[in-house]
Structure formats: C-alpha cells, structure tokens
Amino acid sequence: MTPGPRRARRSASPTALARRALGDRRATPDPEWVGQLTGASPARVRATLAEVEELVPVEEEIRRAHRGAGRPTYAQIRAPFELYAIVRLLRPDHVVEAGVSSGVSSAHFLLALRRNRHGRLHSIDRPTFQRGPTLAAGESAVSIPPGRSSGWAVPERLRERWDLRIGPSEELLPPLVEELPSIGVFLHDDLHTAAHLTFELRTVRPRLAPGAVVLADNTAWTGTAFPRFADALGVPWRRRRRSDLVGLRVPPAGPRRPGRRRAPRT
Numbered sequence: 001m002t003p004g005p006r007r008a009r010r011s012a013s014p015t016a017l018a019r020r021a022l023g024d025r026r027a028t029p030d031p032e033w034v035g036q037l038t039g040a041s042p043a044r045v046r047a048t049l050a051e052v053e054e055l056v057p058v059e060e061e062i063r064r065a066h067r068g069a070g071r072p073t074y075a076q077i078r079a080p081f082e083l084y085a086i087v088r089l090l091r092p093d094h095v096v097e098a099g100v101s102s103g104v105s106s107a108h109f110l111l112a113l114r115r116n117r118h119g120r121l122h123s124i125d126r127p128t129f130q131r132g133p134t135l136a137a138g139e140s141a142v143s144i145p146p147g148r149s150s151g152w153a154v155p156e157r158l159r160e161r162w163d164l165r166i167g168p169s170e171e172l173l174p175p176l177v178e179e180l181p182s183i184g185v186f187l188h189d190d191l192h193t194a195a196h197l198t199f200e201l202r203t204v205r206p207r208l209a210p211g212a213v214v215l216a217d218n219t220a221w222t223g224t225a226f227p228r229f230a231d232a233l234g235v236p237w238r239r240r241r242r243s244d245l246v247g248l249r250v251p252p253a254g255p256r257r258p259g260r261r262r263a264p265r266t
Contacts, residue, residue, distance in 0.1 A: 015052045017056050021063065027079070029052075029082050030240050031045045034049070037248070038086055040089045049081060062102075069148055070134055074141070077245070078240075084109070087109055087116070092182075093119055093181070093209075094122060094181075095109050095122065095184060095187075096177075096186045096187070097187040098169045098187070098189065099187070100125035101144075102151070103151035103153050105189065106151055109121045110161060113161045120163060122165070124167070124169050127144045128142070130146060173200060173203050177206070184213070187215045192217075194223040196222075197216060197222045211251075213248070213250075214250065216247070217245045218245075221244075233248065235251060
C-alpha cells in the first residue's frame with residue numbers, strides 16, 4: 001500500500017516536529033554523516049533519529065528559555081539531533097565538550113545519556129557576558145544574558161549526569177583528561193583558532209577510546225588544524241553537508257602511532 005502524503009512527509013523528515021519546537025530550521029539532520037562517524041547501518045541511524053520526535057517537550061522548554069532571555073531565534077549548534085544520535089549509538093562512558101553557551105549541545109548530549117542510562121558529560125566553558133539588557137551590535141551571539149550562567153537553557157532535570165566546569169580550556173581540559181579513563185565523544189565549540197583547536201585535540205588524544213568520535217564546529221576559522229589531526233590518526237574526516245562542522249572516527253584499534261602511512265582525506 002502506498003503511504004499517503006502525510007505519512008510520506010513524516011518518514012522523509014523524522015525530526016520535523018522537534019525542529020519546529022526548537023525553532024531552528026537548520027537542524028535538519030544528516031543521517032549519512034552520523035552513519036559515517038558511528039559505523040551504524042542506515043536503518044539503525046534512522047531509528048535513532050526517529051527518537052527525536054519524543055523530545056518535543058524538551059525542545060519547547062529550551063526555546064522558552066531562549067525567548068525568556070531575549071534570544072527568540074538563538075541556536076548554538078546546527079546539529080543537536082546528530083549529537084543525540086551519536087551518543088545513543090556509541091553509548092560512551094564519557095563525553096567531553098569545550099564550549100557551552102546556552103547549552104543546546106549539552107542538553108542533547110544529556111538527553112542521549114539519560115536514554116542510555118549510562119555515561120557522563122563533562123563540559124568546559126569560559127563565558128562572555130552580555131553588557132546590557134539586550135545584545136548590542138558587535139557583541140558575540142554566544143554572550144550570556146544578564147542573570148544567566150553557562151548552560152542557562154538546559155532543563156534542570158537533565159543535569160544529573162553533568163559535570164560543568166567554568167574557566168579557560170587551557171587550564172581545565174588537561175586535568176579533566178587526566179581524571180578520565182577514556183573519552184568516547186569530544187566536541188570542540190569554544191575558541192575557534194587553529195592554535196586552540198590543535199591544543200584541544202592534542203590534549204584529548206591520549207584518552208580517546210577506540211571508535212571514539214571527535215567533532216569540531218566552525219572549522220572555517222581554524223584552517224587545517226582538524227585535517228592535520230585526522231592525518232595524524234590515519235583516518236578520513238567528514239563534513240556535515242556543506243557546513244563547517246566536521247568529525248572523524250578514531251580507528252577501532254585506537255589511534256595510529258606517528259610515522260605510519262597517512263590515509264587520504266575525503
């Protein structure tokens with residue numbers, strides 16, 4: 001039986017309700033990218049992304065928090081649903097992110113960890129604060145509104161598995177990495193310079209678990225830092241559609257040692 005138009009639209013865009021609730025049209029997920037990074041089959045990726053429609057109440061809560069802070073169209077990262085799916089599929093013990101802002105990425109990591117009933121999110125943020133009651137011209141869009149703090153849009157009930165640390169990544173990331181037995185997912189989304197991204201990637205590398213996923217946003221500003229890291233691991237890096245959000249998967253046997261032949265990028 002041929003499905004009707006409504007069913008066909010829902011099948012083609014399984015996150016439509018959640019995207020509408022969050023208020024970010026850019027958040028249409030890239031299932032192929034998720035599959036490339038996790039090794040999961042297309043059917044398993046689709047089934048995992050379909051879970052996102054159950055998150056509508058949380059997405060609405062995040063959007064209310066943004067509106068309440070005077071940011072009705074604010075969106076921190078264009079791939080919140082892919083972050084959710086990656087953590088659901090990999091079931092990591094530890095997720096690390098550098099850069100929080102309102103906490104859109106944090107909330108979706110935490111949603112996946114809660115559904116997994118396993119794992120912990122470790123976030124580092126060095127916030128900048130909005131100078132006045134409204135965001136002035138020239139101020140960073142990720143500035144924290146008055147009366148708020150890092151992660152201000154993350155619902156309180158999601159915070160049980162959250163280790164949030166405030167301060168410079170240069171000071172906080174090295175001791176955090178030393179504390180952890182492994183890192184299953186790492187996201188860079190803070191200071192977008194080649195030197196800083198290189199520092200963070202080098203810092204987390206010794207703790208990356210076999211098969212871990214490493215992500216970096218806004219790589220248009222960080223030059224060749226991420227491709228060089230992929231070369232050092234001997235793996236391809238993957239771009240999310242035409243965006244500058246990229247990722248790679250650590251080899252299942254662990255990172256390659258320096259000196260081995262580099263694999264070509266894609």
